[in-house]
Amino acid sequence: MIGVSKMSEIKKFGTFNLLPGKPVPYGATVIPNQGVNFSVYSLNAISCELVLYRKKEKDPFAIIPFPNEYKVGNVFNMIIQNLDYENIEYGYRMDGPRSHKEGHWFDPSKVLLDPYAKIVGGRDVWGEEPDWSDPYQHRGQIIADNCYNWEGDRQLNIPIEELIIYEMHVRGFTKHASSSVKNPGTYAGIIEKIPYLKKLGINCVELLPIFEFDEFIKIRGPIINISGDHMKNYWGYDPLAYFAPKGGYASSANGRQSAEFKDLVKALHQNGIEVILDVVFNHTGEGKETMPSVSFRGIDNKTFYLTNPDGSYRNYSGCYNTVNCNHPVVRKFIIDCLRYWVHEYHIDGFRFDLASIMCRDQDGTPLGNPPLVEAISYDPVLKNTKLIAEAWDAAGLYQVGGFPSYGRWSEWNGKYRDDLRRFLKGDSGFVEAMVYRIQGSPDLYKGRGTHASINFVTCHDGFTLMDLFSYFSKHNMANGENNMDGSNDNHSWNWGYEGPTDNPEIIKLRKKQIKNAISILMLSYGVPMILAGDEMGRTQNGNNNAYCQDNDISWINWNLLKSNNEIYNYFEKIIAFRKNNRILTEREHYETTNSLGSRYPQISFHGVKPWEYDNSSESKTLAVMFYDKQSDNNIIYMGMNMYWEKLEFTLPKLVNMDWYLFSDTSKAPPYDITEPGRELLLKNQNKINIDARSVVILIGKKQHQDKLIQFI
Known part of the structure; x- marks a missing residue:
């Protein structure tokens, strides 16, 4: 029902009624019995138009200016009545400096994607070539929230x-x-693999990013792979589009x-999985x-991005632009986004890519008390949500162990990855480092708890675990950048042959190192993280930067479960x-207390x-006992020998207890590992x-x- 005061403010635009809208929430919001509220912020725009399309049609059927008298502060807003919102797509056109x-990129001819769009059309089928003549490639669509039957689902809070x-x-x-x-390659496909x-x-x-993105982004540039394919x-x-799940994954x-x-x-x-x-x-x-300007640049470039005095972008991300994270409006945008995914999609946590950028001021200066990180940490909606930082950026700000945590944040522990790799490779001087890493890196996270450390050996960015022990150097020629992309600092080793080999001793050693x-x-x-496919010995053929490889290089080959069952069983x-x-x-x-x-x-x-x-520089042995x-x-006792010869370890003596063998990575299956609870009693309780x-x-x-107990 519309009140009397609202009735006097109704405007007609064709078959539509226009009313003063609500400045918040931003985006397109369905208001039952009233219509659809459109709201968009811009500090510097002088006018804004709502552009409406019927789904899949190239040309708009209506272009509706936001009445100036409806504007509230820096927010253009209005309610549209009689709109068949389920069958339309929309965007905005902004005019301004x-x-x-001076950092302004307004173009009144350019249709822009709503930053708060909940669904985005234009890339509905992964890899399907779009109509490149269409100037509006990514189109906002409208859905009514809270219509899904969650059947009582909540965050798991493990x-x-x-x-x-x-x-x-x-x-x-x-x-x-x-x-x-x-349904391979989709959300539904993962559901089928939950039993696995x-x-x-x-x-x-x-999950690697699932916010709507353009898989064709590289087509805009010169990069072609060695097969001649984009x-x-x-x-x-x-x-x-930060509020929209990737359509091409459905x-x-x-x-x-x-x-x-x-x-x-x-x-x-x-199924108990967060x-x-x-x-x-x-x-x-x-x-x-x-x-091309798709959204933020055309709506208010100066607000959303960090710029230099000449208007060019500051590039702390290595990806040409940097979001102005600690601007109050952008800060609200980010928190609105996180809240939305927690409330609307029941997400349990977030891993923040290059999170140190969120610690930079609007001039790029690192902040000791960054407003965005603090606001996320204390946000009441995010209270039980896990927060994980990749605590570095592409411009040299490295905060592993020093990311502002506010008692909430964990970090990808890059030092754990590097120290463990070097210890396994047999590099000198890494025993003392492993003492810290196995303890949960108290040298980095003292007072924050072991859970502040997300421990990993491999991740999407770099070698797979099999490749870590199969290649000395990266092999990224398939990326079309003359092998110049990807890290050279891998701490990997091929154990005598670069890449695949038929040598049984090298194959055995590589598998042993994976088990180690x-x-x-x-x-x-700390909190262990493994890379999908490592449990079956997945390879990327030495490619340590497969960001652009939508093919067998990146896809998991499930046949490896059979050929590398030894690895899977150990995992x-x-x-x-x-x-x-x-x-x-x-x-x-x-x-000690x-x-x-x-x-x-x-x-x-x-x-x-x-x-x-022995923590001397040449030591390559260590053991740890947990009680x-x-x-x-x-x-529990774990003995680690990274020396090139067999060594005898004298065991700590137990009182009224015996040592049982759970695993030995040097043994061939099935003797390399037992079922938990079915360990084998050691005959020699003093040495191994x-x-x-x-x-x-x-x-x-x-x-x-x-007397029937098994010995080894």
């Missing part, structure tokens, strides 16, 4: 220290024909992508000044071992001799031989008189 040197995070690409996870799913994730032991998936923006780290888009993604979240939650989104607030897909890596990762304090059992032993998920860093009155310290480090380890004082039947470049895991159990 046209001085690029304690973060209990997570096993699995970083995956929505499309790459099931696109390969070997996935055998009905549960069997592996995963309780959290971290490459795709495969990873998706160039968002255009089995049937055309507005259905929202419901299908909700189906995925609900199904994962029903969902973390990889979000990119440091830059947008509008790219450099010579690329996952063993140490799962027996470290599954070591993950189960971590989850079965509470001492490995300790939330706080070890303090924690062990007062206990039989053993909560965590202690050893070498070839118990209770002492749960709450349960005398929970004591650990093969060259191998890891052994033991568990202490109360002594038994059972």
Whole structure:
């Protein structure tokens, strides 16, 4: 019902009634019995038009100016009545100053995407060539929120220290024909693979960006791969619409992508698996000044981006532009976005790409108390939401261990990755570093808890785990950049041959190193994250920057489960071992006072001799023992020998307990690892031989008189 005062303000535009709107919320909002409220902010625009299209039609059927008298502050707003919103698409045209040197990019002929659009059309089918003559490629669509049946679903709120995070690409996870799913490369495809994730032991998936982006972004540039094909923006780290799930990841888009993604979240939650989104607030897909304006640049460039005095973009992201994160309006935009995904999609957490950019002032200066990070940390809607920072940017700001946490944030621990890689490779001087990394990096996160450290060996950005031990150098020629892209600082080794080999000894050593890596990762304090496909030995043929490879280089080949079952089996059992032993998920860093009155310290480090380890520069051995004082039947020992010869390790003596062997990475399957709870009693309780470049895991159990027990 419309009040009397509103009646007097109604304007007619063709068949539509126009009324003064609501300045907030921004975007297109369906108001029952009233119409659709359109609201868009611009500090510098002098006029704004709403452009309406029927779906799939190239030309608009209506262009409606926002009446000046409806404007509230810097917000253009109005309500449109009699609008068949389910069958239309919309955008805005803005006019204002046209001085690029002053940072203004207004163009009244350019139709712009609403930054708050909840659904975006134009890329409904992944990789389907659009009509390049259409000047409005990405079109806002309107949906009514709160129409989905969640069946009582909520955030799972699994304690973060209990997570096993699995970083995956929505499309790459099931696109390969070997996935055998009905809808490969989609949200629905992941649903079909949930039983696999549960069997592996995963309780959290971290999805590479799913905000709407343009997979054809590279077509605008000169980059062509060596096959002569246009490459795709495969990873998706160039968002255009932050409130809209990627249509091309849906089995049937055309507005259905929202419901299908909700189906995925609900199904994962029903199976005890949380969902973390990889979000990119440091830059947008509008790219450099010579690329087309899609949204933010044409709406209010000076507000949304960091610019130099000459109007050019500051580039702290390495992707041509940098979002002005700590501007009050942009800060509100980001928090609105996070709240929306938590409320509307029940997302459990966010991983913030190049999060250190969120710590830069509007002139680029690093801030000790960044307003955006503080606001996110204390936001009441985000109270139970997990927050993970990639604590660096592309301009040299490296904050691992120093990201402003406000008691809330965890960090991708790049030092854990690098130190573990170098220790496994046998580099000198990394024993002491591993002492810290296994403890949850107290040198970096003292007072913040072990859960501040997201531990990983590999992620989407870099080598896969198989490639880490198969290649000395990157092999990125397929990217079309003359192998100049991607990091050269990989700490990898090929063990005698570059790439695939038939040499059985090299193959054995590579598999052993994979097992060594996952063993140490799962027996470290902190939160472990693994890269999808590492559990089956996935390779990218040495490509350590497959951001543009929408093909077999990036897609998971599920046939590897059979050919590399040895690796998968080890992953599954070591993950189960971590989850079965509470001492490995300790939330706080070890303090000596924690062990007062206990039989053993909560965590202690050893070498070839118990209770002492060699931290000299040439040492390549280390052992760690974990003890749960709450349960005398929970004591774990991991011996690590990265030396090139077998060594004898003297074991710590146990009181009324015996050592049982859980795993030995030097042994061939099925003797490399046991089922948790079915470990084998060691005949020699005093010493154990650990093969060259191998890891052994033991568990202490109360002594038994059972004569039928298995020995090794």
